[in-house]
Amino acid sequence: MKRKYFPFSAIVGxxxxxxxxxxxxxxxxxxxxxxxxxxxxxKSTAVRALGELLPQQAESSGGKGTAVVTLPLNATxxxxxxxxxxxxxxxxxxxxxxxxxxxxxxxxxxxVDEVNLLDDHLVDIVxxxxxxxxxxxxxxxxxxxxxxxxxxxxxxxPEEGELRPQLLDRFGLCVEVxxxxxxxxxxxxxxxxxxxxxxxxxxxxxxxxxxERIGRSIFAARSLLFSIRMPSHLRGxxxxxxxxxxxxxxxxxxxxxxxxxxxxALRGSTEVSVEDIxxxxxxxxxxxxxxxxxxxEEQQSEPEQKEEERNEGEQSQExxxxxxxxxxxxxxxxxxxxxxxxxxSEENESTQPENQPExxxxxxxxxxxxxxxxxxxxxxxxxxxxxxxxRKMRRGSGKRSRSRVSEKQGRYTKSVMPRGSNDIxxxxxxxxxxxxxxxxxxxxxxxxxxxxxxxxxKIREKRLGNLLIFVVDASGSMGARGRMAASKGAVxxxxxxxxxxxxxxxxxxxxxxxxxxxxxxxxxxxxxARMLQEMPVGGRTPFSAGLVxxxxxxxxxxxxxxxxxxxxxxxxxxxxxxxxxDSKPLDEAFRISSNISKEERIRYLVIDTEEPGxxxxxxxxxxxxxxxxxxxxxxDLRADTLVSIIKTMxx
Amino acid sequence: MKYQYTYPFTAIVGxxxxxxxxxxxxxxxxxxxxxxxxxxxxxKSTAVRALADILPEMQVISGIPxxxxxxxxxxxxxxxxxxxxxxxxxxxxxPVSMQKVHVVELPVGATEDRVVGTLDLExxxxxxxKRIEPGLxxxxxxxxxxVDEVNLLDDHVVDVLxDSxxxxxxxxxxxxxxxxxxxxxxxxxxxxPEEGELRPQLLDRFGLCVHVxxxxxxxxxxxxxxxxxxxxxxxxxxxxEWQQESSALAERIVRARDLYPSVTISRENLLGIAKxxxxxxxxxxxxxxxxxxxxxxxxxxxxxxxxxxxDIDRAVALALPHRVRRQPLQDMVMDVGSLLGAKCVTK
Numbered sequence: 001m002k003r004k005y006f007p008f009s010a011i012v013g014x015x016x017x018x019x020x021x022x023x024x025x026x027x028x029x030x031x032x033x034x035x036x037x038x039x040x041x042x043k044s045t046a047v048r049a050l051g052e053l054l055p056q057q058a059e060s061s062g063g064k065g066t067a068v069v070t071l072p073l074n075a076t077x078x079x080x081x082x083x084x085x086x087x088x089x090x091x092x093x094x095x096x097x098x099x100x101x102x103x104x105x106x107x108x109x110x111x112v113d114e115v116n117l118l119d120d121h122l123v124d125i126v127x128x129x130x131x132x133x134x135x136x137x138x139x140x141x142x143x144x145x146x147x148x149x150x151x152x153x154x155x156x157x158p159e160e161g162e163l164r165p166q167l168l169d170r171f172g173l174c175v176e177v178x179x180x181x182x183x184x185x186x187x188x189x190x191x192x193x194x195x196x197x198x199x200x201x202x203x204x205x206x207x208x209x210x211x212e213r214i215g216r217s218i219f220a221a222r223s224l225l226f227s228i229r230m231p232s233h234l235r236g237x238x239x240x241x242x243x244x245x246x247x248x249x250x251x252x253x254x255x256x257x258x259x260x261x262x263x264x265a266l267r268g269s270t271e272v273s274v275e276d277i278x279x280x281x282x283x284x285x286x287x288x289x290x291x292x293x294x295x296x297e298e299q300q301s302e303p304e305q306k307e308e309e310r311n312e313g314e315q316s317q318e319x320x321x322x323x324x325x326x327x328x329x330x331x332x333x334x335x336x337x338x339x340x341x342x343x344x345s346e347e348n349e350s351t352q353p354e355n356q357p358e359x360x361x362x363x364x365x366x367x368x369x370x371x372x373x374x375x376x377x378x379x380x381x382x383x384x385x386x387x388x389x390x391r392k393m394r395r396g397s398g399k400r401s402r403s404r405v406s407e408k409q410g411r412y413t414k415s416v417m418p419r420g421s422n423d424i425x426x427x428x429x430x431x432x433x434x435x436x437x438x439x440x441x442x443x444x445x446x447x448x449x450x451x452x453x454x455x456x457x458k459i460r461e462k463r464l465g466n467l468l469i470f471v472v473d474a475s476g477s478m479g480a481r482g483r484m485a486a487s488k489g490a491v492x493x494x495x496x497x498x499x500x501x502x503x504x505x506x507x508x509x510x511x512x513x514x515x516x517x518x519x520x521x522x523x524x525x526x527x528x529a530r531m532l533q534e535m536p537v538g539g540r541t542p543f544s545a546g547l548v549x550x551x552x553x554x555x556x557x558x559x560x561x562x563x564x565x566x567x568x569x570x571x572x573x574x575x576x577x578x579x580x581x582d583s584k585p586l587d588e589a590f591r592i593s594s595n596i597s598k599e600e601r602i603r604y605l606v607i608d609t610e611e612p613g614x615x616x617x618x619x620x621x622x623x624x625x626x627x628x629x630x631x632x633x634x635x636d637l638r639a640d641t642l643v644s645i646i647k648t649m650x651x
Numbered sequence: 652m653k654y655q656y657t658y659p660f661t662a663i664v665g666x667x668x669x670x671x672x673x674x675x676x677x678x679x680x681x682x683x684x685x686x687x688x689x690x691x692x693x694x695k696s697t698a699v700r701a702l703a704d705i706l707p708e709m710q711v712i713s714g715i716p717x718x719x720x721x722x723x724x725x726x727x728x729x730x731x732x733x734x735x736x737x738x739x740x741x742x743x744x745x746p747v748s749m750q751k752v753h754v755v756e757l758p759v760g761a762t763e764d765r766v767v768g769t770l771d772l773e774x775x776x777x778x779x780x781k782r783i784e785p786g787l788x789x790x791x792x793x794x795x796x797x798v799d800e801v802n803l804l805d806d807h808v809v810d811v812l813x814d815s816x817x818x819x820x821x822x823x824x825x826x827x828x829x830x831x832x833x834x835x836x837x838x839x840x841x842x843x844p845e846e847g848e849l850r851p852q853l854l855d856r857f858g859l860c861v862h863v864x865x866x867x868x869x870x871x872x873x874x875x876x877x878x879x880x881x882x883x884x885x886x887x888x889x890x891x892e893w894q895q896e897s898s899a900l901a902e903r904i905v906r907a908r909d910l911y912p913s914v915t916i917s918r919e920n921l922l923g924i925a926k927x928x929x930x931x932x933x934x935x936x937x938x939x940x941x942x943x944x945x946x947x948x949x950x951x952x953x954x955x956x957x958x959x960x961x962d963i964d965r966a967v968a969l970a971l972p973h974r975v976r977r978q979p980l981q982d983m984v985m986d987v988g989s990l991l992g993a994k995c996v997t998k
Contacts, residue, residue: 039855040935044818073810074763075824086827090779101824113818117810159851179935186925187918189936190943197681197944198912412764412826426772427826437779447779522850560803 031172115154473572510546512539543576574619604629656886660701684838689863801840
């Protein structure tokens with residue numbers, strides 16, 4: 001289909017984005033680019049405009065047809081990797097291969113809009129082809145290898161979640177785009193857009209000269225590319241740059257060199273200069289940079305964890321690590337946080353209004369000093385605590401997946417030999433039957449005769465995830481003795497885990513007069529984290545309001561996802577002192593607890609933040625009993641145990 | 652089948668903001684849709700259907716279910732015929748018929764196959780050939796895609812919607828078929844915020860956002876009941892009674908459509924738009940563009956050739972509420988004017 005594109009040269013501002021696009025147009029060996037940024041910033045427009053600039057490339061190198069192949073998010077596996085061509089196979093009586101998108105993208109660009117939403121099974125296929133440069137087809141009776149060298153281009157809005165690190169690394173360059181803040185530029189932008197919408201053709205014509213000029217400069221740069229010299233001392237400079245940025249692997253070095261060559265070619269020079277390197281370096285480094293080497297525990301337990309996650313993981317660990325230091329040295333937090341961690345200072349601020357005496361902070365530091373220990377012994381202990389729970393939940397999940405299949409919900413992603421789900425993948429069945437049609441009797445006049453052995457079933461994927469509802473006590477009592485900081489640390493580690501799992505989250509806090517939904521059900525962990533940092537503390541404890549609100553969210557979710565198993569995580573000291581109705585706050589909390597525990601699909605986890613002392617009220621413990629909840633004292637918890645508890649609850 | 656009478660648009664009581672937003676979208680589809688937030692039973696779907704009913708008919712290429720305009724690029728036409736398993740007719744003499752603007756409803760439980768289209772299995776079994784069975788997106792091209800309870804849609808259906816709403820194209824790589832077809836539609840969504848918010852990305856795709864509530868004036872409520880009763884008792888007579896107003900509205904819409912291309916907006920007003928978007932904090936540039944388009948459309952609707960600052964104020968109230976970058980904990984700002992203060996909307 002022919003589409004009308006907004007001309008490349010008509011895009012207002014976004015110089016870095018345009019630069020990266022041009023570099024890629026000149027030198028495909030840079031390996032594509034990722035455009036990250038807020039919505040409505042011409043991300044897709046720009047990348048698609050690149051497609052308009054590229055056909056010259058395809059023609060000049062004798063390549064075939066389309067230079068940009070779009071991979072839609074909802075593609076099925078056989079369309080990406082290739083499979084049997086049903087129609088031709090029927091005609092010829094032997095298996096005919098229908099090339100997939102990976103074949104079409106060979107020597108071109110594979111473009112994925114909203115690439116962070118791409119399903120994992122497709123990401124795997126694409127990664128496989130991207131790293132080996134060929135696509136191995138071993139499906140539907142076809143065995144075949146074909147070359148598949150493509151440039152990956154993608155756009156994403158980080159609000160919707162992050163990318164897997166291996167995939168991130170595949171993009172040669174990365175550009176972060178933002179909206180223009182100059183009103184004059186925005187004005188030009190509005191006018192051009194309106195003109196384009198009114199008459200795309202004449203608008204494109206008015207930019208024809210500029211488009212052609214860019215086209216010519218790309219063409220000239222391409223022919224110059226192979227005669228460009230790279231002074232060897234500059235290679236040293238590149239590797240130093242990469243080393244200083246703590247970049248994993250060597251891809252960054254190679255990308256910078258290729259991009260610098262392209263930049264030199266665009267300048268019309270035959271030798272790479274230092275400026276060429278410095279202008280392109282940030283584009284190649286921004287998504288590969290690590291701020292510091294990750295702690296070994298993290299590396300071992302989650303080798304596949306992505307860069308950013310690791311960074312954030314560090315942050316939350318640092319949070320806990322820094323807390324005691326802060327206590328001992330009595331130093332302002334901000335000096336220590338090195339500017340890399342907003343959470344720290346925010347938390348500190350949120351606790352400070354409670355007039356926290358310094359000695360108490362020191363006291364607190366001992367508590368979190370324990371958290372710092374990452375020993376083998378304690379983690380064994382944790383396993384034994386959760387193992388009965390574990391078994392129970394597995395049964396639950398088994399039930400869930402069975403009913404999920406029978407419900408035939410979710411996105412059809414690929415087909416398999418029958419497993420008794422009764423969810424027949426007719427397209428795959430037809431493909432399976434196609435090669436044998438010549439040899440089958442055809443009694444009923446249909447073109448295709450299906451037999452039992454042809455039947456294939458659908459594999460569906462649904463991002464069911466889990467819903468974690470955090471109900472956080474933000475009353476004044478939580479601010480005391482740094483409880484809130486510790487709670488936030490614990491919640492933050494859960495958030496990071498949810499991030500990888502694509503869980504959904506909601507957050508409720510209760511303080512003063514009632515409970516507020518800080519965060520409605522969302523998959524954006526970023527939002528949740530920001531939310532957590534900004535959560536203020538103070539006032540009374542309307543405990544039952546929090547309970548009710550959390551329950552309400554869970555019930556709403558269940559209405560939508562009857563098979564979901566939401567987990568409500570209560571972080572509180574249980575000292576209820578404000579009720580919704582007329583009865584005493586505590587009685588009300590108990591009554592509500594035992595009432596809402598009747599809904600069996602909702603599971604509860606109570607994290608008790610009460611300070612152990614001479615007089616313990618143990619209210620949270622009692623409430624946990626009424627709710628049928630798992631109960632943990634915050635001092636028993638380290639971030640990773642908390643995560644493992646949730647894992648076993650939601651497997 | 653008996654002719655189904657549609658409750659006349661002009662007979663809907665109250666809900667002025669919603670009616671205006673719908674009309675503006677019909678005049679200028681580039682405003683890209685409206686999100687109606689509010690309670691149940693506030694004439695949301697009645698209004699959408701009623702509006703489509705009074706609109707002038709449009710030319711479509713007949714024979715294929717893609718609602719293509721006769722002006723469509725010939726390559727696209729050829730491709731759409733091909734995937735339907737048909738020969739492309741002579742480009743000089745395409746079969747054209749007149750059709751009403753259609754309202755396609757996307758049910759919350761819709762499967763992805765139904766939305767984007769899939770392999771025509773019956774044809775595959777009978778004839779052994781691949782043919783496309785187009786989905787709702789094809790049906791909605793040049794019409795209205797109405798999504799009730801849009802916040803309850805499955806995530807992956809939302810992704811698909813986002814993609815085609817943004818590009819005006821639906822691309823399929825599924826179940827052995829590979830094709831794309833134009834899918835430009837006016838997206839009308841309704842939601843009850845109590846059941847959860849929309850993903851920000853999808854929120855941003857709706858050009859305008861209006862909030863509807865029940866009518867609180869008892870007299871007005873009585874009027875709602877009276878009219879509804881009259882309609883149900885004798886739809887034919889009721890529609891006839893409103894016929895004159897309906898055709899007047901249709902004519903006014905057509906006039907506004909014709910006027911729109913010549914509506915002008917001053918530089919100061921444009922700068923004012925840009926500044927107010929910057930001031931309240933809006934992601935990206937879609938806000939600016941939509942406000943400008945909406946303001947121009949309002950001017951055209953009022954029969955004026957020049958955008959006034961009042962038009963811009965009205966456009967801001969429709970286009971910004973759902974775009975103001977907010978803290979995750981905040982409720983949606985329904986009164987943008989209060990954020991802006993008096994000075995920044997140009998006077």
